[in-house]
Amino acid sequence: MRQLLLIGCLLWLTAGCDTGSGTIGDIETDSFELDEKLERLITLEGQRKLDNFILPSSTDYSQIPQDPRNPLTADKVLLGQLLFHEPALSLYTKRVEGRGTVSCATCHHAKAGFAAGRQQSIGEGGSGWGEKGEARRPSSAFPLEDVDATPMRSPSILNVAYQRVMLWSGAAGANGPNKDTSPNWSDEGDTRFNALGYDGVETQAILALSNHRLGKVSDSILSTNATYQTLWNRVFPGEPISDEKAGLAIAAFERTVLASESPFQKWLKGDYRAMTLAQKRGAMVFFGPSKCSDCHTGPALNSMAFYALGMRDLSGPSVIKAPPENLGRGGFLRSAASNYTFKVPQLYNMKNSPFLGHGGRFLSVQSVVDYYEVGLPEMNLPPGTVTDQFHPLVLTAQEKADLVVFLEDALRDPNLKRYEPTSVPSGGCIPANDAQARLDLGCN
Secondary structure, eight states: OHHHHHHHHHHHHHHTOOOSSSSSSHHHHHHHHHHHHHHHHHTTTTTSOGGGGOOOOTTOGGGSOOOTTSOOOHHHHHHHHHHHTOGGGOOSOSSGGGTTOBOGGGTSBGGGTTBOSSSSOBOTTEEOOTTTSTTOEEOTTSOGGGSOBOSSOOOOOTTGGGOSSBSTTOOBOSSGGGTTOGGGOOSSGGGTTGGGOOOHHHHHHHHHHHHTTOOOGGGSGGGTOHHHHHHHHHHSTTOOOOHHHHHHHHHHHHHTOOOTTSHHHHHHTTOTTSSOHHHHHHHHHHHTTTOGGGTSBTTTTBOSOEEOOOOOOSOSTTOSSOOOOOOBHHHHHTOGGGTTBEEOOOOTTGGGSOOBSTTOOBOSHHHHHHHHHHTOOSSOOOTTOSOTTOSOOOOOHHHHHHHHHIIIIITOOTTGGGGSOSOOTTOOOSSBOSHHHHHHHTOO
16 A cells, blocks of 8 residues: 555656645645555455455446346346336326336436435326425325325435345345245235345345336337337347346346445545545544444445334425334334344435435434434334444544545545436436426426
């Protein structure tokens, strides 16, 4: 590392470039020292590699985790990208007015960090868009009971390649943490496709087609459009059009949606100017005294662990259909010991959609850091339920400020638009295609 830093220093001096943090001299020296300290901290003094935290390029399929039964290919990823953004798949809707109006991207789109732009996502039965989905509201043409509103905050699909199971409860998926959970599966609910044997990303993609009224794709544009027919025959030669195969294509695309151009990722790959001094100090806090990295680790800064932190479910003025109490992993496993535990989320691009926690109750990264600092659960949970690691966090004001800068800015990939197609074969508006959304988004 020291050799690289010296070379970097010479390059900076000869190029006469600004560090973004101040003038050449002591500030650069401070930055180089931070780089060395941060590398030692992340690698545990050389016990592990920086590579453990690097996200691969979205086209480097050999390095992207994948289900062996759903290998990634360029054609499959392209097909999945189009299907993910294709509103024409919303064919079997509750009401005729909803046909052709929504896609997977309605609740997971680029401008919101591939999460949603509002606390509670609205699929069919929603109207309007705004800038990034924040203005979406129930349509006056729909009875409230027919509106497809999610029971929990829609999590980001960023970096899902590093999730073996999906959903906040981890109920979707047959492998990893769910390997021995088949007695808890059923023919209904979130586990109804686990018996297919796929990992969580594939299982959830198939499940979402059904849950959000995008299923029965054999009757959709896939069977009539030349572009889709050509792609389908390349990806699934001789295979009939089905929800299962369409879900596999969507999952293949989702696995390639990686926040690999964020400043922290660039720093990990050797661009020591990618992060500011404040971001580097924040990374020191993240991997040091805050102990955030105890739970948020690996390339996606997530894990397949489940913790009870006492965060509230969906509630508030923007929630149009209040869901019942959510037991998280405990509701899936039917185990009191797992009640109120939820999967550790990935941390990239949180700033794009500031509705954090499974209930979307936190409206900023700062508010989440404050919650951890206080260390008191919002909910009055049964004794012994709250995870032991959740206790007051002792940080200075400067450490807190730097940590927020790291989480908000160093982990933000500014170029997620690259994962959105310029158009879809139906000509529908991306990411929502109802009349008001088309106006808001400027679609012809």
